[in-house]
Amino acid sequence: MNPPDTTSTAGQPASAEAVFRVRNLGKVYGSGHAAVRALAGVDLDFCAGELVVLLGASGSGKSTLLNLLGGLDSPTEGDLHYRGWNLGHADESSLTRYRRDAVGFVFQFYNLIPSLTARENVALITEIARNPMPPEEALAMVGLTPRADHFPAQLSGGEQQRVAIARAIAKRPEVLLCDEPTGALDVHTGITVLEAIQRINRELGTLTVVITHNAVIAEMADRVFTLSDGRIQKSGTNTRRRSVSELTW
């Protein structure tokens, strides 16, 4: 089965219906004595336009959850639906289609292609996306227009991460998944990156899931989930989303 066509349009926030519906989700790596339970009994719904932060220590299962949401891995138990489509039982080529059309990824180590300039790294995605924005527009949204023709080795860490964000959002994804986006950055640079993420979330209405072990970052979210030992330990809603510029750590 193919993923549903859900490409959103810039400036039009998607409705507040559930984008992801997760029930009793679990993931076990290995089998027998070597089996390791990374995730167990997770129930949650993520809605369009939300900014969600997943908190947790190393090994808490937050990256496993993000990988399952991003179609990088498949669950071993439970249900995982994306807009009514059973993401948990999708085959390899459907998952590729899903990642291509619906998901934008931002990683801790940027993962830019070193042989491509900032603009080309973004263009790489716009070439294969169905309804992309021009690479220049994506770079402008993260404030990198003047650095568009630089190669990754010529950019600072924060700039590289912002290129990665531009690359992730240029396809106008339904979902933006960020795995420790500030993990390799200093505070100041981290703030500029989070500002870019917040701006995307607000302006494009993209469901944004950020995983971090930095509790301060949770204050910019609509909702916060804390994971421990593969389970959701705590969940909460921020009555007021704080602006990134107010954050410090």
Next chain:
Amino acid sequence: MSLLDLKLLRDLRALKSQALAVALVMACGLAMMIMTRSLILSLDTARTGYYERHRFAEVFSSLKRAPKSVVAQIAAIPGVAAVEASVAMQVTLDIPGMVEPATGLINTLPERRAPVLNRPYLRTGRLLGSGGRNEALVSEVFSDAHKLRPGDSVSAILNGRKTELRIVGIVLSPQFVFEAAPGAALPDNRSFGFFWMREEELAEAFSLEGAFNTVALILAPGASERGVIAAVDRVLEPYGGLGAHGRKDHPSDVRVTDEIRVLRGLSFGFPLVFLSVAAFMTNAVMSRQIALQREQIAILKAFGFTNRQIGAHFVKFALVIVAVGTVTGVIGGALLGNKLVEMYHIFFRFPALDFKLATGALLAAVLASSAAALVGVIGAVRRVAALSPAEAMRPEPPASFRPAFFERIGIARWFGVSFRMSLRNIERKPVHAVLTCAALALATGILVIPNSFRDGINHILNFQWDVSQRQTVTLSLVEPGPLRALADFRALPGVVHAEPFRSVPVELRAGNRTRRLGVSGIPSGSHLARVIDANDRRILLPPHGVVLSKALGDNLELKPGDTVILRVLEGKRPERSVPVAALAEDFAGIAAYMDMEALNRLLGEGDRINGARMTVAGGSWNEFLAAVKNTPQSAGVVIKEAVRASFRRTTAESIGLIQMIYLTFATAVAFGIVYNSARISLSERARELATLRVLGFTRGEVGSVLVGELVILTIIALPAGLVLGSFMAKAILVSVNTETVRLPLILTPANYAFAVLVVAVATALSAALACRKLNQLDLVGALKAVD
């Protein structure tokens, strides 16, 4: 086993396919080296032993006829150790089961004693009995071609009398290791064979009792060959001596020597190139291995392992590859050598030609491949030594790129993103790109060689028999006869057209250079025998002067307009100064042509002919052949198609085998280099490729990014390879070409297309194999790793 060695074994297991690819290319180089050196050893040993045991003569001469008493004069020449005089006559044969007549050269063996020189080797049956009538021995090649066995009979026309020869034995002779009709460049073992009869019997049939027409001798140790040859010529001149020559001009021995010379050339150049490619591949694999193990090396160093220990660890890695390559190469070389020895049996007949493994070459091969691997690994090991542990534990800085040359000159807009990535990768590692390209070009080039030989041979066949010699059949007379004999030839059934020819042994002299050969007299305006120049234009033979083949012109340093002294070696032996009218193009031996009337004028013996070229109507072919078999004055029949077919049969087989060997080697190189490059690229770019997969690129799209670089390099390498192959083919032809056979360099689109196709397919398959590894890419893991 030390723990480092245990690590080595496990690392090797992880890298087995790449290590095997390197070992395979190395094995090709070594196989070629072992094969050729072993063949040289096998041929050389077989030849030396055979010549010694069967007393192969060192100086040879033919003559018209001389009384036996002259033998004593020759034996008395200082420096002559032993002499054997005999009779040799060419006759027409009627072989059971063969429609067309064949030609035999009957040699004689002395009565009541074993021959002193050129002793035949009895393969089956028995030697000639004293007093047995019409007994004959036949050469193995000819008997094989006609499945003749002792007890079978063949008819021969001995001086006009049809005689049944009873075969009593199948023999070999050191004189005919390579069997071809005298003067023929190409063997035709169906139409031509050697026979032996009792001397008295053959002499009697040709009225040569108490006389001989061929002589062979062995020199005393330290004797001067040139001096003896000159003395023999002086003794034999009054008896129609045609000029003595040493072994180096002996038609059979020349072929064996030529073959050994070719093998010598191949035993050096090719292995060198293959081992260089292997060294490059070793370097690429080891460099990547060391980059991947940067942190491990740092930890080992931090724990106190010395540079020497760690360096030795990686050298051992390379030596394991050498060991696998050497064992495979030696086995491959020995197998191929064995196969080629079998093939040599088609061309060269020795009592035993056994494959002998050249152990010296084996040692050299091990040393050469170890050296190649060490050259490959040394740079990488040096980098290990230079790493400080603290620095090595930090990740390598990101690779820096810049726009490729094509982008800087402003044509980037025509290229897609992944194409640009490939270009930039190529430009970032130019040495790697050049060497990969060179190896692929080599793979393409070596495929051009065997096909260019095949096409060259086809060209010769077409030239020789469709352009130059257009007769169906050539009949020669036992003795030169009057021109009216042509009428008898014309009267044979089915003859459409007949033209006479004259052939006279001469010595050509220019300054202090001399050559002996037969000059061909061709009637003016001949339709059947045409002399062609280098531009494929027909040369009209002038009423005065001689046309020389280019090889002869070069040899005598003569060009059109020069004069040459022509001394006839038979009859009245006139000597004239003759102008060189033109140089003709041909591909075998040396030749001189004159207008037949001009030649007969020069000889002063009236209008005489040696035979005729004829075209025969297809419908009357069998009647014609039957008539020829019974023509008493005919000494030899050459049927064009029979020679052509026989030649095709034997060369097709040998070219096919050589082509298979080269095809294997080319595929191995193309596969090895592409597979290894793709695997290294995959390892270096795993993170990048995993990122692309995560971002939604399909496996196919990521695969094209992975092999894009290789595709570009292959596209560059293919035309370069065709050029390289053309030069290699030319270089090999130059080293192979002798006066006996000169292969022209013929390069056809089909040849090029074949080479391109094989390399393209090998490249595609090995790239596909490497791309399968993309499925095993750990998407999440690659994203976490910093590299």
